[in-house]
Structures are given as C-alpha cells and as structure tokens.
Amino acid sequence: VHSFRAAIESRDVDAAVALLHEDVVFRSPVVYTPYRGRFAVEPILKAVIQVFEDFEYTRELTSPPDHALVFRARVGDMHLEGCDFLHEDPDGRITEFTVMIRPLKGIQALAEAMRQRLS
Amino acid sequence: VHSFRAAIESRDVDAAVALLHEDVVFRSPVVYTPYRGRFAVEPILKAVIQVFEDFEYTRELTSPPDHALVFRARVGDMHLEGCDFLHEDPDGRITEFTVMIRPLKGIQALAEAMRQRLS
Numbered sequence: 001v002h003s004f005r006a007a008i009e010s011r012d013v014d015a016a017v018a019l020l021h022e023d024v025v026f027r028s029p030v031v032y033t034p035y036r037g038r039f040a041v042e043p044i045l046k047a048v049i050q051v052f053e054d055f056e057y058t059r060e061l062t063s064p065p066d067h068a069l070v071f072r073a074r075v076g077d078m079h080l081e082g083c084d085f086l087h088e089d090p091d092g093r094i095t096e097f098t099v100m101i102r103p104l105k106g107i108q109a110l111a112e113a114m115r116q117r118l119s
Numbered sequence: 120v121h122s123f124r125a126a127i128e129s130r131d132v133d134a135a136v137a138l139l140h141e142d143v144v145f146r147s148p149v150v151y152t153p154y155r156g157r158f159a160v161e162p163i164l165k166a167v168i169q170v171f172e173d174f175e176y177t178r179e180l181t182s183p184p185d186h187a188l189v190f191r192a193r194v195g196d197m198h199l200e201g202c203d204f205l206h207e208d209p210d211g212r213i214t215e216f217t218v219m220i221r222p223l224k225g226i227q228a229l230a231e232a233m234r235q236r237l238s
Contacts, residue, residue: 068202082219083187102149
C-alpha cells in the first residue's frame, strides 16, 4: 500500500499533503489547467475528502516511478470510480498528481459539490 | 509495451479486439452501466479511434494482472488525457477494460462526437 493511500485511508490529509513535492503539478478531473504547488492542492484535498462518501481504494498499480490508486466513491446519489496517478521523483516525493473519474455524471456531481464547498 | 497498446498504435482495431475476453466487461468514461461482451466493445473502439485525433500513449503502468495505459488525444479543439485500465485473466485475456478521461470538457466533447458517430 502506497503511503499516500495509507494517509488518505486514515483520513490524515496533512500526512498526504506532506508527501507532495512543494512544486507538485496537480491535474484535476474537472479542469484542464493544472494547479501548481502543495499549498494549492491542500484545500482541494481537504474539500474532496469531505465531498466523497463511501470512499474506498480498490486497486493499486505499482510501476515506479508511477503509481495508480483506483478508487470508488459516492457523491450524493452518484456512484463513481476514479484513479489517483502519482509520479515520484528519485527522493520519493510526488511531483505529479493526476486524478481521473468516470462516468460523466459522476464528474459533474463532484464538480458541483466542490464548487459549493470551495465558494 | 502491452500488446493492446501495440495494436492500437498500429491502428489495428481487430488485433486489439482479439485480445479481449469474449465476455469482457467494458466501463466507458461516459456512462455508468458497463457494456458486456467483445462484440459490444468492437463498434465503440472502431468509433473512438476515428474520433480521437493526435492520439498518443504517454505512460504505461504494468502491475500484473493489471495494466494502465495513459494517453492523450484531441477531440476538435479539446485536448484531453485518459487511461485504459486492462485487467487480465491467467491466460492473458482482457476480462475488464475501463476507460477514464479528464477534464470534464474533454469527456463532454468525446461523448458528443461519439453520439454523432454511433447514431
């Protein structure tokens, strides 16, 4: 189990954020333009952990320096699945963090819930 | 390079379809309900290979029996990235094939282009 997964599973967002390189590039499932920097990602992670219900990692692909953590979750009535892609530098810090989600209605439900929470 | 990737890169959809178990479960990036069976997936693959422009695999995670093939593509003006998740049985046949795409506008553009092509 990747340490990022372990941190999220124990709902320790601070521990998860600490694994990110300070200049991490975060690509969200919703918008094209990446977010840059650990401090840009922190509020997003803190919001998403509140928005996702019944969150559970289901599969983990380990292919260093890349890791893919497949999950399922629910936003209101919408069931969705997704994947956290982590790319690490030689020191094990996460320099790229990309999230993809399916299906379309699941992303739309997440985008709306995040908009309400972050506005 | 996974043989599915090699088949798609050479635009040989028949070779890609031949790697699927006849009872493959296909989860699309757009709709929640899975498609079942090789013959349900074939027309979708043939359409999507026409719809995606500048398609290119960029990363491959190998963690048997799971593989994740990360790609980028364009649908009209919309740049997107996505991932083909392949889960194999002990004989190497693909029993689960899941596709995720980001960002939201990229999935919407794909869904609209596929709707036009398949209708």
